[in-house]
Amino acid sequence: MKLFNVYPLFDITPVKAKDVYVYDKNNTQYLDLYGGHAVISIGHSHPTYVKTISEQVSKLGFYSNSVQNPLQVQLAEELTRFSNCKSYQLFLCNSGAEANENALKVASFKTGKKKVIAFKNSFHGRTSAAVAVTDNKKIIAPINAQQEIEIIDFGNTKAVENSLKNNDVCAVIIECIQGVGGLQEASSQFYKNLRDLCTKYNAFLIVDEVQSGFGRTGDFFAFQKHDITPDIISIAKGMGNGFPIGGVLIHADIKPSFGMLGTTFGGNHLACVASLVVLKVMRDEALLKNVKDISAYFFEKAKAIPQLKNIKGRGLMIGLEFNFPIAELRKTLIEKHHIFTGNAMNPNLLRILPPLTIKKEHIDVFVEALKKELS
Numbered sequence: 001m002k003l004f005n006v007y008p009l010f011d012i013t014p015v016k017a018k019d020v021y022v023y024d025k026n027n028t029q030y031l032d033l034y035g036g037h038a039v040i041s042i043g044h045s046h047p048t049y050v051k052t053i054s055e056q057v058s059k060l061g062f063y064s065n066s067v068q069n070p071l072q073v074q075l076a077e078e079l080t081r082f083s084n085c086k087s088y089q090l091f092l093c094n095s096g097a098e099a100n101e102n103a104l105k106v107a108s109f110k111t112g113k114k115k116v117i118a119f120k121n122s123f124h125g126r127t128s129a130a131v132a133v134t135d136n137k138k139i140i141a142p143i144n145a146q147q148e149i150e151i152i153d154f155g156n157t158k159a160v161e162n163s164l165k166n167n168d169v170c171a172v173i174i175e176c177i178q179g180v181g182g183l184q185e186a187s188s189q190f191y192k193n194l195r196d197l198c199t200k201y202n203a204f205l206i207v208d209e210v211q212s213g214f215g216r217t218g219d220f221f222a223f224q225k226h227d228i229t230p231d232i233i234s235i236a237k238g239m240g241n242g243f244p245i246g247g248v249l250i251h252a253d254i255k256p257s258f259g260m261l262g263t264t265f266g267g268n269h270l271a272c273v274a275s276l277v278v279l280k281v282m283r284d285e286a287l288l289k290n291v292k293d294i295s296a297y298f299f300e301k302a303k304a305i306p307q308l309k310n311i312k313g314r315g316l317m318i319g320l321e322f323n324f325p326i327a328e329l330r331k332t333l334i335e336k337h338h339i340f341t342g343n344a345m346n347p348n349l350l351r352i353l354p355p356l357t358i359k360k361e362h363i364d365v366f367v368e369a370l371k372k373e374l375s
């Protein structure tokens with residue numbers, strides 16, 4: 001059987017990885033400034049991560065959600081402590097799309113409405129409602145296009161209110177810093193306006209922290225900079241450092257009922273310990289501080305790249321914008337300099353999403369490689 005060919009692939013076969021480095025089958029070392037698409041948070045193969053998951057799988061890897069699982073309770077408590085999001089309930093699932101799917105479902109169940117407002121250049125995943133609220137027609141099949149969605153310009157409060165006035169909207173979903181869309185972030189006032197408008201028109205404010213959450217921006221959640229209280233927060237990616245896990249933080253005012261949400265694999269024992277280790281290592285190694293320090297260093301060093309048109313983003317969620325398409329540059333960085341980076345919807349934007357353990361010396365290597373290629 002052949003693979004269903006949906007990805008254009010680089011001809012590299014990673015076989016092992018350690019902290020910020022990935023090694024291929026020829027033992028060539030690659031500097032990972034992509035984190036497997038913002039997934040690697042505490043570094044590849046962190047010893048505590050390997051030990052804890054190995055010990056857990058030798059005891060109990062999985063049992064169903066029909067019995068007690070204290071690891072889920074422990075994860076909810078740790079998450080509360082670490083994020084300072086005190087008035088939420090946790091529902092665990094397996095991916096970012098699934099987190100958004102469940103978030104939208106809760107909003108629709110609770111408001112009794114079905115239209116959703118999303119924003120231009122948004123990306124929320126590839127499943128039913130998650131892909132429908134994604135602003136990319138190419139990945140929306142006719143079956144998904146049945147959803148009632150309005151895509152509004154990022155930052156346009158007036159258009160949001162005009163739409164909400166019809167009282168048929170169950171949710172407004174937004175990435176406070178867009179990932180795939182290209183690192184756009186609006187003013188704090190815009191996010192505060194969204195909060196107020198959602199309350200006024202009985203719609204839920206869903207903040208998609210799948211990519212920006214778990215410390216990637218230097219705050220635990222990107223929305224926290226804007227001092228708002230979302231109704232629902234969706235999480236995944238960095239949460240498991242590569243172990244598939246997603247989650248939905250649902251405000252305490254939203255009451256659950258049996259059958260409203262459910263999953264076979266979500267919140268399994270291995271996924272819970274993976275995420276618990278991520279939080280432990282983030283605390284033990286003060287990774288939020290590292291994100292802020294290295295980010296400041298990166299922004300300073302980037303000034304030495306004369307061809308750089310703009311630098312966007314926050315923390316270790318960074319976009320380098322040039323006035324030419326970066327596809328060739330990205331390929332050269334991988335093939336010649338052995339550095340992984342990411343791309344975006346904007347063809348001129350190179351994305352930097354490294355493990356949160358990265359050090360200044362790694363940034364130096366990248367900036368030197370970039371200067372060399374661009375000169």
Ligand SMILES: Cc1ncc(COP(=O)(O)O)c(C=O)c1O
Pocket residue numbers: 037095096097098100123124125126175179180208209210211212236237
């Ligand atoms: C902001 C955001 N939301 C949702 C998703 C979907 O996550 P997953 O691929 O785990 O389904 C992504 C993936 O890139 C994302 O960046």
